Amino acid sequence: MIPVIAKYMLSRSFSKINFTFKPMDWQELDFNGSKFGLYLHVPFCKMFCSFCPFYKVLYDEKLKKKHVEGVKSEVKLRGLKGNASWLYIGGGTPNLLEAEEICEILAYLREFMELKDVGMEGNPFEFTPEYLEKIGDAGITKISMGVETFQSGALRAVKRAKANESLVGKIVDVAQKLGISVNIDLMVGLPKQSLEGCLKDVETIASIGPDQVTIYPYLLIPGVIASPGADSQSVFKTIESAWNILKENGYKRDSVWVFAKSHRIYDSAKDELVSDYFGLGPAAFSTCGNIQTVNPPIELYLHILRNSKRLAFYTELDEKAKTWRTFAHELYKLQLDPTVCNKLPLNIKIILQLLRTTGYVKGFNVTDKGRYLVHEITKTVVETLPFPLSNPNRIKNISEYEEILKKVKLQDA
Numbered sequence: 001m002i003p004v005i006a007k008y009m010l011s012r013s014f015s016k017i018n019f020t021f022k023p024m025d026w027q028e029l030d031f032n033g034s035k036f037g038l039y040l041h042v043p044f045c046k047m048f049c050s051f052c053p054f055y056k057v058l059y060d061e062k063l064k065k066k067h068v069e070g071v072k073s074e075v076k077l078r079g080l081k082g083n084a085s086w087l088y089i090g091g092g093t094p095n096l097l098e099a100e101e102i103c104e105i106l107a108y109l110r111e112f113m114e115l116k117d118v119g120m121e122g123n124p125f126e127f128t129p130e131y132l133e134k135i136g137d138a139g140i141t142k143i144s145m146g147v148e149t150f151q152s153g154a155l156r157a158v159k160r161a162k163a164n165e166s167l168v169g170k171i172v173d174v175a176q177k178l179g180i181s182v183n184i185d186l187m188v189g190l191p192k193q194s195l196e197g198c199l200k201d202v203e204t205i206a207s208i209g210p211d212q213v214t215i216y217p218y219l220l221i222p223g224v225i226a227s228p229g230a231d232s233q234s235v236f237k238t239i240e241s242a243w244n245i246l247k248e249n250g251y252k253r254d255s256v257w258v259f260a261k262s263h264r265i266y267d268s269a270k271d272e273l274v275s276d277y278f279g280l281g282p283a284a285f286s287t288c289g290n291i292q293t294v295n296p297p298i299e300l301y302l303h304i305l306r307n308s309k310r311l312a313f314y315t316e317l318d319e320k321a322k323t324w325r326t327f328a329h330e331l332y333k334l335q336l337d338p339t340v341c342n343k344l345p346l347n348i349k350i351i352l353q354l355l356r357t358t359g360y361v362k363g364f365n366v367t368d369k370g371r372y373l374v375h376e377i378t379k380t381v382v383e384t385l386p387f388p389l390s391n392p393n394r395i396k397n398i399s400e401y402e403e404i405l406k407k408v409k410l411q412d413a
């Protein structure tokens with residue numbers, strides 16, 4: 001009953017977030033020297049996996065070059081300066097950019113600000129030893145790559161190429177020798193995927209020994225095509241069994257789906273949920289206090305950079321949605337921060353107390369029983385995140401937006 005009520009309240013508070021597509025000042029989000037992070041979206045993929053809802057376009061050499069130039073113009077136009085506490089380069093598939101292009105973007109960013117803690121995502125096929133060496137020299141300290149599963153039938157069902165064990169092992173080995181820590185993403189609940197097989201996947205990955213393993217349940221975010229291969233409770237039980245295997249192999253549980261040996265955690269979702277950040281590149285989110293903006297898709301993104309007028313999706317988060325998100329984030333970590341909890345509004349404090357009396361939380365720790373609740377709540381948070389590009393229902397003035405997009409496509413054709 002409690003998981004159902006909590007899920008209902010969360011999805012209600014998130015379902016109200018809608019965006020307006022409108023012109024904005026380039027420097028509208030001003031962090032005033034306060035702490036901020038950076039996210040750079042690289043939207044290219046050579047194939048589209050049918051489980052993936054994230055904004056992506058088919059890889060094209062010329063478009064990729066324009067993207068690199070576009071990002072540099074955006075950095076300048078948005079007046080970024082100061083100290084970025086983190087930078088995640090996500091996608092899409094960021095390692096479809098040449099290592100030299102990653103170095104070029106990082107060097108350009110450093111002309112305007114200091115960068116700490118730089119991580120990048122990628123697929124296992126492009127992380128060659130030479131690539132790793134170059135990005136390591138440019139200051140990348142952590143990488144994250146999708147393996148998802150070694151089960152061939154499931155990979156065929158989601159239209160994804162298989163990265164075999166020896167390739168993955170070699171990347172981990174080379175990266176670690178260069179001082180780059182590695183996260184590997186696995187997924188549970190894909191079509192044609194056996195849950196027993198998922199535990200074998202975890203054993204294989206544990207024997208390779210990356211610094212971190214993230215095990216995602218297949219999340220039904222708007223935009224996904226693949227049908228789920230298992231129900232949420234069975235997926236959760238599989239992740240719990242995976243935890244036993246990882247524990248025996250020296251991993252600690254950092255949050256409900258993240259297991260790590262090192263302290264250099266690759267968890268962009270965690271950082272993005274709680275701190276203000278600038279998003280660069282097409283479809284990137286930015287958050288500053290209550291204001292959230294989302295960049296337009298690549299054709300419009302490149303167009304506005306050439307025309308020096310910023311068009312973006314804009315919304316203001318209400319206090320309720322923000323406090324629910326903070327509470328969900330505290331639960332996600334499995335260990336709640338007393339200082340944060342003390343600042344929560346009374347209605348959420350009452351829910352926390354209820355979770356204690358029903359045995360889901362003990363003091364400030366989520367109990368074994370509580371982990372299923374946290375799994376369900378985190379799923380709800382992610383599945384109801386307001387992505388305007390994959391979920392046009394979230395755009396208030398959709399016809400205006402579509403009209404502008406059509407004009408730009410015609411002009412550039």
Ligand SMILES: C[S@@+](CC[C@H](N)C(=O)[O-])C[C@H]1O[C@@H](n2cnc3c(N)ncnc32)[C@H](O)[C@@H]1O
Nearest residue numbers: 051052091092093121122123146185216218219
């Ligand atoms: C956006 S991809 C970027 C990495 C790179 N393109 C790759 O595929 O290896 C990052 C990760 O998101 C996860 N992911 C994508 N769609 C998901 C979904 N619907 N549910 C859960 N995880 C998902 C996958 O584990 C994937 O490795």
Ligand code: SF4
Nearest residue numbers: 045048049052091092
């Ligand atoms: S999972 Fe990675 S490779 Fe597959 S479509 Fe998404 S971003 Fe592209």
